Amino acid sequence: MGDTSEILSFIRARLDEDEQAAMRAAGTFGGDAVWRRNTLADPDYPADHVLVIFQRVIPAGLPGDDEAPLRVDELDHIAGHDPARVLAEVNAKRRILERHPGATATDECPGCSAWLDGTWRTPPGTLCPEQVDMALPYAGHADYRPEWRPT
Template sequence: MTNELITFIRARLDEDEQIARAASPGPWHTDAEAQEVTAVDGISVCDVFALSNNQLRATAHHIARHDPARVLAEVDAKRRILALDETASSWTKGTAGATAGYAHAILSDTLRLLALPYADHPDYREEWRP
């Protein structure tokens, strides 16, 4: 399960990175009325629509907060977690006892949690749900 789960997570991170790199560069900002989100180069990323002014502002700020620069930073951080996970996993191979079992459980939980945001993906397996 672990290798398949790692492969799944890596594929999703690759997709996230590809989409972020194709988008207008970050950081993104909202205009004074929070009706438009613009990229660092001043290009309009999107016009925001909502049913109320509060919802409009919240939507615009949410979009701006999750700009490509942030997505790329999150992808990098998650890849580093995978690398740490793989390093720690190699340390526990061949180790017996409660410590190895505990370490394996933590590593398994970490992978499941990294995959959870992608639970709506068709390749996600329910057996991976934490």
């Protein structure tokens, strides 16, 4: 039997941490939450890919430049996970949690209440599979419990 209140609290705490980290990152660079990768049309500069964060331009290193702080693929990853995206993802996950508050000792999870093959998808006293999946990216956190792993 799963303790739905503990996994729900765990997920909410991680989402709060993600939100705070995104807000701090956005605030570091003038409050701009949208970061983007651009090409730089400057013939005097040999690298043509840069990460633009507010008014800061971070160039990608050239192939073979071991001293460069970031490569093009790393810039793409950073730009793809900018604070705006993280904040949107946190809000989306919070909406999912509103629909999937988890099962109680006597009732199934309202968001999962589907009768499949003669059984409830999330019977009373079991963990909501949506919550289990949402907790999984945080499996490396000290408070993550092994029993929350998807089966």
